[in-house]
Amino acid sequence: MELFLETEAREGVLLYERDGELQKKPMxxxxxxxxxxxxxxxxxxxxxxRLPQGYLGSHGLxxxxxxxxxxxxxxxxxxxxxxxxxxxxxxxxxxxxxxGRPELAPKEGAWLYGGRPIRKKAWHEPPGxxxxxxxxxxxxxxxxxxxxxxxxxxxxxxxxxxxxxSPSSHRYDTEDYHRVDPHLGGEEALRALYEALEARxxxxxxxxxxxxxxxxxxxxxxxxEDPSSPERGMFTFYPDGSYASFWGVKHMPKLDYASALTxxxxxxxxxxxxxxxxxxxxxxxLDVAHSIGEGGTNRKNARWLRALAxxxxxxxxxxxxxxxxxxDTVPTLRxxxxxxxxxxxxxxxxxMEWLSGRDLHGNPVELExxxxxxxxxxxxAALPLQLRHAMYTLLSSHDIPRALWRLRGxxxxxxxxxxxxxxxxxxxxxxxxxxxxxxxxxxxxxxRGDPYCRAPFPWDEALWDKDLLAFLRRLILLKKTHPALRLxxxxxxxxxPGVLAFRRRHRGREVWAFFAKEEVRLSLPxxxxxxxxxxxxxxxxxxxxxxxxxx
Ligand code: ARE
Numbered sequence: 188m189e190l191f192l193e194t195e196a197r198e199g200v201l202l203y204e205r206d207g208e209l210q211k212k213p214m215x216x217x218x219x220x221x222x223x224x225x226x227x228x229x230x231x232x233x234x235x236x237r238l239p240q241g242y243l244g245s246h247g248l249x250x251x252x253x254x255x256x257x258x259x260x261x262x263x264x265x266x267x268x269x270x271x272x273x274x275x276x277x278x279x280x281x282x283x284x285x286x287g288r289p290e291l292a293p294k295e296g297a298w299l300y301g302g303r304p305i306r307k308k309a310w311h312e313p314p315g316x317x318x319x320x321x322x323x324x325x326x327x328x329x330x331x332x333x334x335x336x337x338x339x340x341x342x343x344x345x346x347x348x349x350x351x352x353s354p355s356s357h358r359y360d361t362e363d364y365h366r367v368d369p370h371l372g373g374e375e376a377l378r379a380l381y382e383a384l385e386a387r388x389x390x391x392x393x394x395x396x397x398x399x400x401x402x403x404x405x406x407x408x409x410x411x412e413d414p415s416s417p418e419r420g421m422f423t424f425y426p427d428g429s430y431a432s433f434w435g436v437k438h439m440p441k442l443d444y445a446s447a448l449t450x451x452x453x454x455x456x457x458x459x460x461x462x463x464x465x466x467x468x469x470x471x472x473l474d475v476a477h478s479i480g481e482g483g484t485n486r487k488n489a490r491w492l493r494a495l496a497x498x499x500x501x502x503x504x505x506x507x508x509x510x511x512x513x514x515d516t517v518p519t520l521r522x523x524x525x526x527x528x529x530x531x532x533x534x535x536x537x538x539m540e541w542l543s544g545r546d547l548h549g550n551p552v553e554l555e556x557x558x559x560x561x562x563x564x565x566x567x568a569a570l571p572l573q574l575r576h577a578m579y580t581l582l583s584s585h586d587i588p589r590a591l592w593r594l595r596g597x598x599x600x601x602x603x604x605x606x607x608x609x610x611x612x613x614x615x616x617x618x619x620x621x622x623x624x625x626x627x628x629x630x631x632x633x634x635r636g637d638p639y640c641r642a643p644f645p646w647d648e649a650l651w652d653k654d655l656l657a658f659l660r661r662l663i664l665l666k667k668t669h670p671a672l673r674l675x676x677x678x679x680x681x682x683x684p685g686v687l688a689f690r691r692r693h694r695g696r697e698v699w700a701f702f703a704k705e706e707v708r709l710s711l712p713x714x715x716x717x718x719x720x721x722x723x724x725x726x727x728x729x730x731x732x733x734x735x736x737x738x
Pocket of ligand 1: 318319357359396433436439474475476511513547585586587637638
C-alpha cells in the first residue's frame with residue numbers, strides 16, 4: 188500500500204505495527220509532501236507519522252508516540268461503495284411525503300390496529316397521539332411524481348422508511364417481506380420508482396426491519412399457535428409463554444438468529460428479503476442494528492450484521508448497508524460489520540445539544556464549542572478511515588424531534604446546523620420537509636419527536652420557506668462540487684472562543700468552516716465565501732461561514 192501525507196515537512200518516518208512490533212519506514216518526498224510504500228498484512232493496519240515537529244496520529248500532532256490514537260485502515264470487506272461517499276441523502280416517510288393515487292389510501296376504520304380502528308387523516312391535519320394508527324395516504328407513486336423536485340434540490344439518494352405490507356402507518360411491524368404494501372402502490376410502484384431513479388443516476392435505500400417481525404406475520408402466528416411448529420424456534424419464547432420483542436413492544440416479536448430457519452429466511456436463502464429486493468434497490472438501512480442477535484438478545488451481533496451486509500452485497504456488488512446504531516457506533520463499525528451508521532451519537536446529538544441547549548428529551552445541557560469539537564472529532568478519529576465519508580449524517584429523523592422545532596424556530600441557528608452538517612465529513616441527510624421549514628405541532632412541554640415529527644409534507648408552495656430552500660440547495664450544490672467538502676479529511680482550525688472551526692482538505696485544496704451560536708467577529712485570510720460566492724478578507728461578522736482560502 189502506498190501512503191501519501193500532505194505536509195510541509197521535508198522529512199518524516201512512517202511508524203506502523205507488524206506482528207505487535209513497531210516498524211519504521213523513512214518517507215520519500217512527493218510533490219505535496221511525503222510518501223511511503225509498505226506491505227500490509229493484517230487488518231486493521233495501524234500507523235502514524237514522525238515528523239520534525241512531532242508525532243502525527245489521528246488526534247493531530249503530539250509530542251510523544253500516540254499509543255492508541257493512530258490512524259487505522261481496514262482491509263477486509265465490507266467497504267462502502269464509491270457512490271455513497273459524501274452522497275446527499277433525503278429521508279422519506281412514505282405515508283407522509285406525497286400522495287400519487289388517492290384511491291390507494293386506506294379507508295377510515297378499514298382494520299383494527301392495537302384493537303382500535305385505523306384513522307384516515309386529511310393531508311393538512313397535524314399528526315396526533317394516535318400515531319401508528321393514523322394514515323394520510325402517501326404512496327410510492329407520489330414519491331415518483333416528486334422526483335423532479337428532489338432532483339432540482341440536488342438529492343442523490345433516497346432512504347425510505349419501511350414499505351412492506353404492515354398494519355401500521357410506520358410499517359415497522361412487517362406482515363409480508365415479499366410484498367410492497369398495496370396502499371403504497373405495491374411492487375408496480377416500487378419498480379416504477381426504481382427505474383426512474385436509475386434513469387437519473389439516483390439511488391434507493393430501503394429500511395431493513397430484520398430484528399423483529401410484526402406480530403401479525405404468519406411465521407409468528409404459527410409459532411404462537413403451535414409450539415411444535417418449526418417457526419417456534421425463530422423466536423425466543425420464555426417458560427411463562429411470553430416472548431422476546433423489540434423494547435418489550437408485544438406486536439414486534441424479536442427474531443432469534445441462532446435458529447437455522449431464521450438464518451435461512453433472513454440471511455442465506457435466495458428469498459431472504461435482504462437479497463430478494465436488491466434487484467429493485469441499492470441497499471439497506473438496518474433497523475435496530477445494535478439489537479440483532481441470538482437468543483432474544485444481541486449475542487453475536489457483529490457476526491449477523493456482517494452476514495446481512497455480505498448477503499446484500501452478494502446480490503449487488505455496490506450495495507450500501509448501514510445500520511441504525513443508536514448508541515456508540517465505533518466498536519460495531521471497527522468490527523468489519525457495516526458500511527456506516529446513522530450518525531446520531533457522533534453528530535446529531537452533540538450538534539443539537541450545543542445549538543439548542545437541550546438534550547433529546549428536553550433536559551437542559553450546556554456544551555461549549557470546544558466540547559462539541561471534541562465530541563465530533565473523537566468519533567471521527569475513531570471511525571475506520573474508509574467509513575467516515577459513508578456515515579449517514581443527520582440532524583432530524585422520524586424518531587427524534589425536528590431540528591427547527593428543537594431550535595424553537597430560530598432560523599439562523601437552523602441554518603448553522605445545516606451548514607455544519609454539509610461541511611462535516613459524511614453523507615449528509617435531509618429529513619423530508621426540513622428544507623422548506625416544516626416543523627412540529629406539539630407544545631414544548633411535550634418534548635417528543637415521534638409522532639409529531641411525521642407531519643405530511645406541505646405541497647402548497649405558499650407554505651414553504653423559500654429562503655431556507657434556497658439555502659439548502661446551495662449547501663447541496665457545494666457538497667457536490669467541492670471535493671474538499673465531499674472527500675476531504677478533517678483538520679482542526681484555530682478560532683476564537685465559542686467558535687467551532689475546522690478545515691476540510693483534499694488534494695491540496697481546502698475549505699475552512701466556522702460556526703457559532705451567535706454572530707461573531709472572525710479575522711480571515713483572503714478567500715471566497717462559498718455561500719454567497721463573494722470574496723472576503725479581514726474582519727467578517729458571521730454565525731456560519733464556508734471559506735475557500737485563496738492564499
Ligand atoms: C411507538 C410509539 C412511541 C412509543 C413506542 C413504545 O410511537 O411513542 O414510545 O411505540 O411503545 C417503530 C415506530 C414507532 C413505534 C415503535 C414501537 O416507528 O413509532 O413507537 O415502532 O412500536 C430507540 C431504539 C431505536 C428505535 C428508536 C425508536 O434504540 O432502534 O428507539 N428506532 C427504530 C426505528 C423506529 C421504529 C423501531 C426502531 C422499531 O427507527 O422508527 O419504531 O422497529 C435515544 C435512546 C435510543 C432511542 C432513541 C430514540 O437516543 O438512547 O435508544 O432509540 O433515543 O430515537
